[in-house]
Structure formats: C-alpha cells, structure tokens
Amino acid sequence: xxxxxxxxxxxxxxxxxxxxxxxxxxxxxxxxxxxxxxxxxxxxxxxxxxxxxxxxxxxxxxxxxxxxxxxxxxxxxxxxxxxxxxxxxxxxxxxxxxxxxxxxxxxxxxxxxxxxxxxxxxxxxxxxxxxxxxxxxxxxxxxxxxxxxxxxxxxxxxxxxxxxxxxxxxxxxxxxxxxxxxxxxxxxxxxxxxxxxxxxxxxxxxxxxxxxxxxxxxxxxxxxxxxxxxxxxxxxxxxxxxxxxxxxxxxxxxxxxxxxxxxxxxxxxxxxxxxxxxxxxxxxxxxxxxxxxxxxxxxxxxxxxxxxxxxxxxxxxxxxxxx
Amino acid sequence: xxxxxxxxxxxxxxxxxxxxxxxxxxxxxxxxxxxxxxxxxxxxxxxxxxxxxxxxxxxxxxxxxxxxxxxxxxxxxxxxxxxxxxxxxxxxxxxxxxxxxxxxxxxxxxxxxxxxxxxxxxxxxxxxxxxxxxxxxxxxxxxxxxxxxxxxxxxxxxxxxxxxxxxxxxxxxxxxxxxxxxxxxxxxxxxxxxxxxxxxxxxxxxxxxxxxxxxxxxxxxxxxxxxxxxxxxxxxxxxxxxxxxxxxxxxxxxxxxxxxxxxxxxxxxxxxxxxxxxxxxxxxxxxxxxxxxxxxxxxxxxxxxxxxxxxxxxxxxxxxxxxxxxxxxxxxxxxxxxxxxxxxxxxxxxxxxxxxxxxxxxxxxxxxxxxxxxxxxxxxxxxxxxxxxxxxxxxxxxxxxxxxxx
Numbered sequence: 001x002x003x004x005x006x007x008x009x010x011x012x013x014x015x016x017x018x019x020x021x022x023x024x025x026x027x028x029x030x031x032x033x034x035x036x037x038x039x040x041x042x043x044x045x046x047x048x049x050x051x052x053x054x055x056x057x058x059x060x061x062x063x064x065x066x067x068x069x070x071x072x073x074x075x076x077x078x079x080x081x082x083x084x085x086x087x088x089x090x091x092x093x094x095x096x097x098x099x100x101x102x103x104x105x106x107x108x109x110x111x112x113x114x115x116x117x118x119x120x121x122x123x124x125x126x127x128x129x130x131x132x133x134x135x136x137x138x139x140x141x142x143x144x145x146x147x148x149x150x151x152x153x154x155x156x157x158x159x160x161x162x163x164x165x166x167x168x169x170x171x172x173x174x175x176x177x178x179x180x181x182x183x184x185x186x187x188x189x190x191x192x193x194x195x196x197x198x199x200x201x202x203x204x205x206x207x208x209x210x211x212x213x214x215x216x217x218x219x220x221x222x223x224x225x226x227x228x229x230x231x232x233x234x235x236x237x238x239x240x241x242x243x244x245x246x247x248x249x250x251x252x253x254x255x256x257x258x259x260x261x262x263x264x265x266x267x268x269x270x271x272x273x274x275x276x277x278x279x280x281x282x283x284x285x286x287x288x289x290x291x292x293x294x295x296x297x298x299x300x301x302x303x304x305x306x307x308x309x310x311x312x313x314x315x316x317x318x319x320x321x322x323x
Numbered sequence: 324x325x326x327x328x329x330x331x332x333x334x335x336x337x338x339x340x341x342x343x344x345x346x347x348x349x350x351x352x353x354x355x356x357x358x359x360x361x362x363x364x365x366x367x368x369x370x371x372x373x374x375x376x377x378x379x380x381x382x383x384x385x386x387x388x389x390x391x392x393x394x395x396x397x398x399x400x401x402x403x404x405x406x407x408x409x410x411x412x413x414x415x416x417x418x419x420x421x422x423x424x425x426x427x428x429x430x431x432x433x434x435x436x437x438x439x440x441x442x443x444x445x446x447x448x449x450x451x452x453x454x455x456x457x458x459x460x461x462x463x464x465x466x467x468x469x470x471x472x473x474x475x476x477x478x479x480x481x482x483x484x485x486x487x488x489x490x491x492x493x494x495x496x497x498x499x500x501x502x503x504x505x506x507x508x509x510x511x512x513x514x515x516x517x518x519x520x521x522x523x524x525x526x527x528x529x530x531x532x533x534x535x536x537x538x539x540x541x542x543x544x545x546x547x548x549x550x551x552x553x554x555x556x557x558x559x560x561x562x563x564x565x566x567x568x569x570x571x572x573x574x575x576x577x578x579x580x581x582x583x584x585x586x587x588x589x590x591x592x593x594x595x596x597x598x599x600x601x602x603x604x605x606x607x608x609x610x611x612x613x614x615x616x617x618x619x620x621x622x623x624x625x626x627x628x629x630x631x632x633x634x635x636x637x638x639x640x641x642x643x644x645x646x647x648x649x650x651x652x653x654x655x656x657x658x659x660x661x662x663x664x665x666x667x668x669x670x671x672x673x674x675x676x677x678x679x680x681x682x683x684x685x686x687x688x689x690x691x692x693x694x695x696x697x698x699x700x701x702x703x704x705x706x707x708x709x710x711x712x713x714x715x716x717x718x719x720x721x722x723x724x725x726x727x728x729x
Binding site: 293 | 415
C-alpha cells in the first residue's frame with residue numbers, strides 16, 4: 001500500500017488518490033464481512049469475478065479510450081484453459097489459474113497487435129470480429145465439448161492448504177485475488193504509464209509529438225486488460241464449476257460494456273458497482289422471466305440519456321471527488 | 324455508504340426470513356421450475372411449464388391431504404452459470420426439493436452435477452442430451468420426455484421403414500449437428516436404408532439455397548435436417564420456396580416441436596416429418612388435459628411435449644411422496660423410490676423408469692398436415708408410425724451410465 005501512496009506524488013492529484021484509497025478500504029471491509037451477513041456468498045463471488053472483468057475492461061476504455069467489443073474472448077479462453085487443466089490434466093488450482101491467465105495473455109498479445117492499429121469504430125469492429133473467430137474455434141474444438149461446455153470441474157486445494165470446495169474459504173480466496181488485481185489496476189492508472197495512457201486518450205497526435213510511442217502504450221494496456229480479464233475468467237471457473245460458450249459469446253462482450261457504463265466509465269469503482277448491479281439483476285430478478293432483459297435494456301437507455309457519467313461518475317461529480 | 328449498509332441489512336433480514344429450514348419428514352414441498360422464459364425455448368418450455376407444474380399439484384390431490392406445495396420459477400437465460408447459481412440458491416437458501424424442466428443441454432448437465440452434490444432432485448424434461456442418462460447420469464436425475472437418441476432413432480428408423488430409404492443430411496457444423504447426423508445415420512442404416520450424401524452448413528446460416536439444391540440434386544427420398552432453432556426454421560422455409568416437398572422429397576426435422584410448427588404455419592411446414600413423444604390430439608386423455616392447459620395459457624397455445632413432461636414427471640414425484648407419507652428431503656432416496664414405481668398418467672400412458680434415470684414410453688413419428696387437411700387451430704399432425712417404448716430410447720445394455728456397472 002505504501003507503494004501507492006508514494007506514487008501519489010507523481011499522480012495528478014494527491015487528494016484524488018487519498019479519496020480512492022479510503023473508498024478502497026471501505027469496499028474491502030464491506031466485502032470481507034459478507035460471509036457473516038447472510039448474503040448468499042456465491043452471488044457475491046460471481047459478482048466479484050464480473051467486477052474484476054469490468055475493471056479490466058475499464059482500464060482499456062476508461063483510461064486508454066479504446067472500446068473493445070470482444071473482451072469475452074479473454075474471459076472465455078481463460079475459463080476453458082483453466083477448466084481443461086483442472087479437469088483433464090488434474091493440475092492444482094493455482095497452476096490452473098496461471099494456465100488460464102497465461103492463455104488469455106497470449107491471446108491478447110496476438111489480438112492486441114492486430115487491433116490497436118485502428119481506432120474508434122474500426123477498433124471495436126476488429127475486436128468483435130476476432131472474438132467471433134475465437135467463438136467459432138471454441139464451438140468446434142473437441143476439448144470444449146461444444147455447447148455442452150466443460151462441466152463438474154473439481155475445485156481442489158489451493159497451495160495444498162485451502163479447500164476450495166468450502167464456500168467460505170473459496171469466498172476469501174476470490175476476494176483476495178480480486179482486491180490484489182484491483183490494486184494492480186489502481187496502481188497502473190496512477191503510474192506514469194497510466195498518465196501517458198490518459199494523454200494518448202485525450203490527444204494521440206500530441207502524445208506522439210511529445211515522443212511517446214502511442215502504439216506500444218496501447219498494446220501494453222490491451223495486454224494488461226486482456227490478461228486481467230483472463231484472471232477473472234479463471235476465477236469464475238472455481239465459482240461456477242463450469243466453462244461454457246456463454247463466456248465467449250458476443251453478448252458477454254456487450255454485457256461488460258453495460259456494466260462499465262452503468263457504474264461509470266473511467267472511474268475506479270464504477271465497474272465494480274456496475275457489475276454488482278447487473279449480476280444482482282440477473283440473479284434476483286430471474287423470477288420475472290423475460291422481463292430481465294427488458295429491464296436491462298431500459299436501464300441502459302436511462303443511463304445513457306440521463307446520467308452518462310454512470311452511478312459512481314455522478315456521485316463523484318456531485319461531491320467533486322475522485323472515485 | 325449508508326445506503327450500502329442499509330441494503331446489506333435488508334439483505335440479511337431477507338436471507339434470514341427465507342432461510343427458516345425445512346425439517347426432515349414434514350409435509351412441505353417446494354418445486355423449482357428452471358427454464359428459458361425469454362429466449363429460444365420460451366415457447367416450448369417457458370411459462371407453460373410453470374402452468375403444467377401447477378396442474379400436477381392440483382391433480383395429485385396432495386394439498387387436500389394436508390401437504391403444502393409451493394412453486395418457484397426462474398429464467399436461466401440458457402446460460403449454465405446463471406442456471407447453476409439460481410439452482411444453488413434455490414437448494415441452499417429457499418430449500419427447493421425438486422428442479423423441474425431445465426432445457427438446454429449445457430445448463431442441464433451443469434445443474435445435474437450440482438443436484439448430485441447437494442443430494443437434491445432434477446426431473447428433466449426440456450433438455451435433449453442423452454448424456455444425462457449415459458456417461459453423465461447421477462442417482463439424483465430422472466430424464467423425461469425425449470432425448471437425442473429418441474429423435475434420431477424415431478425419425479431415422481420409422482421413416483426408413485415406411486419407405487424413405489435414401490437419405491441426405493443438412494447438418495449444422497458443430498458437435499450437436501454431427502452427433503445428430505451420426506446417430507440418425509446409424510438408425511437409417513440399421514433399418515436397411517442408405518445415406519447418399521451430406522452437407523455441412525455453418526451455424527446461423529441465412530441462405531440455404533446451395534445446400535438445398537445439392538439435397539434436391541441427390542434425389543434422396545428424405546432430406547434430414549440435423550440442426551436446431553433458427554437454422555431449422557430457415558431451412559424449412561427455403562425448402563418450401565424450392566418446392567422440395569411438393570417435388571416428392573420428404574423433409575425430416577430431427578429437432579422440432581409443435582410450437583415451431585405453429586410459428587412456421589402449415590403452408591410452410593406441410594409434409595415435414597418429426598418425432599415427438601406427446602401430441603395433444605392423440606387420445607381422450609391427452610385431449611382433455613390439453614384443453615385444460617390451453618384454457619390457462621395466455622396465448623391459448625397447446626402444450627408441447629416438454630410441458631407435458633413437466634406435468635407427468637411432477638405427478639409421478641407426488642405419487643411417490645404420497646406413498647411415503649412425508650417428504651424425506653433426501654434426493655437420492657426419493658429418486659430411488661420413484662424408480663421402483665411404474666409411471667402411469669393420461670399423457671404418456673404406461674411406462675417405467677430405468678435404473679439409469681431414463682423414463683421409457685412410446686414415441687410417435689408425425690407428418691405435418693397441409694392447410695387443407697387441417698380442421699382447425701392446432702390440428703397439425705397426422706400419425707405416421709408409433710415407435711414402441713423399447714425402441715424409442717437407448718437400450719439399457721448399451722447405456723454407458725456408470726450407475727449400471729455396480
């Protein structure tokens with residue numbers, strides 16, 4: 001943590017970072033008490049995985065200004081790799097997570113290298129096209145079992161110590177992984193690297209004229225975002241105990257845009273709030289049947305029309321704080 | 324932050340309120356109908372399955388004997404993780420005893436694992452995967468209504484025997500399509516027919532013209548559609564435009580339900596061959612039940628075989644409960660009890676449950692009527708052949724279910 005406070009000197013506003021750290025501690029404390037509150041832990045775990053996914057996505061769009069419409073490919077790839085490693089190769093959970101995340105990292109190097117050469121709608125379309133390619137690969141390859149998915153994945157013992165089939169232990173493992181990844185993202189956006197990224201987002205030709213190699217920065221952000229999305233996908237395997245085509249489908253890429261947008265693009269905590277709202281809607285409104293998708297659509301429209309900065313973005317603007 | 328805290332407290336209160344546990348040996352039952360309420364399968368399962376569940380409760384007469392039976396339902400959106408999460412919460416928090424329906428193979432297989440882990444019960448009616456009673460079978464799952472074996476063997480065998488002895492396949496290019504083509508080919512060849520060709524089409528194809536022309540040129544007597552959903556509907560519509568069925572070739576859809584025929588209309592679907600295990604106009608029993616069902620449906624749709632299966636499976640479950648006299652809240656024990664009793668209801672007739680969880684009853688090969696033959700709304704099918712129960716489902720000696728190898 002001291003690393004981050006030290007770094008705040010180089011960040012644009014020290015007060016902003018301090019506010020964010022306070023909010024982070026509150027968030028961590030609230031999440032740590034969940035198992036004692038009677039809230040269903042599997043719901044929170046699922047939401048945490050999506051929150052991490054949304055934060056990773058937000059790193060790219062909120063700070064790099066790059067709208068990827070194919071982020072599901074990283075989530076799904078890592079999910080399939082982890083699931084296959086755990087179920088078929090019988091590796092330990094930590095190795096499974098490494099394999100999944102590394103798979104997503106490798107994929108993001110290739111797809112990033114291709115897609116960052118274009119901007120705006122073209123970038124979005126290239127990422128969408130690539131993710132559709134990846135979708136069809138997973139539809140056809142035998143190890144994913146097509147539309148049946150990989151089922152009944154053993155959770156195993158993390159480091160040989162923690163029994164992940166116990167909900168409370170699994171919850172804290174997921175929470176710690178989420179908080180560490182969140183700090184990494186937080187550290188990244190407040191680092192000199194993050195500042196350059198924001199500069200490129202605001203005015204790319206100017207950043208280039210100042211001597212920054214914009215493409216390299218964008219590629220780096222893309223890889224980081226893809227890898228962290230992969231981590232989210234790997235963690236999700238332990239929660240859901242399955243890996244299926246849903247996670248690579250383009251609608252998942254759309255859902256993550258919705259989560260980031262509702263919470264607030266370019267805010268640190270926005271994607272977390274957005275992810276919890278959307279996952280809660282899917283979970284607790286499931287009884288309303290077809291109305292869930294209608295409600296989601298209505299919220300999306302209301303959000304875009306009335307509070308474009310997202311929930312956290314509006315709160316931050318109201319109190320003139322950085323969140 | 325205050326809001327967040329009060330939301331937390333509200334959540335806690337709610338969880339405590341619903342978390343009052345059920346005790347072993349009471350007369351309280353909770354049914355969870357988990358299916359697709361908004362997407363692809365909403366018409367063939369969806370809200371209709373919930374109505375079927377309520378009808379099963381009424382017809383069981385258990386409420387008059389002092390039982391309390393509740394039904395909850397939810398939309399799994401055809402996503403396995405959404406389905407598993409809902410199911411897990413139902414079992415853990417809401418104390419749901421039975422999960423019914425559960426269409427979409429990926430969701431069904433995922434829920435089946437969970438149900439075994441939690442020692443709950445799944446009475447599956449909506450999913451097609453024959454894996455549920457083969458390599459993925461569990462002592463907690465019973466599979467009603469149909470599976471891919473029924474569809475492939477019903478249509479393949481019965482159609483070949485009734486003269487359609489040369490086949491050409493239009494196959495969706497993914498695992499499901501390949502499996503359906505493989506199984507049907509085996510059935511056709513076993514019945515003495517011949518497969519003269521096959522063409523693979525990409526998933527979600529809008530233009531079937533080149534594939535249909537190949538099928539037409541093959542001069543095969545039957546064109547088998549080994550695909551699903553929108554692909555099947557597109558293929559059938561375009562086949563009608565090419566005049567394939569009026570030209571003497573038969574179109575056989577390997578995965579289709581009466582709700583799809585209703586959506587297509589008879590003009591387009593006429594002459595189509597398909598296998599189902601239930602049709603509302605089969606006999607007096609199915610007609611009487613279906614009329615009651617139709618009166619309750621908002622759009623006055625007739626029941627599909629999946630909805631009928633939900634009714635039939637729950638009715639059988641209630642009969643087992645009635646015999647036990649109390650709810651043991653023990654999934655494996657209930658399923659074992661259900662397997663010992665023969666199934667008998669006005670919808671599927673007499674049948675039985677195999678040790679692997681497969682429910683055995685007859686299946687029927689139907690041909691869709693032309694508009695001239697149809698006498699009124701929902702008068703869609705004429706019976707071509709009845710497939711006896713022992714031929715409609717995987718023979719027990721060929722089942723790969725691990726439960727059988729004890």
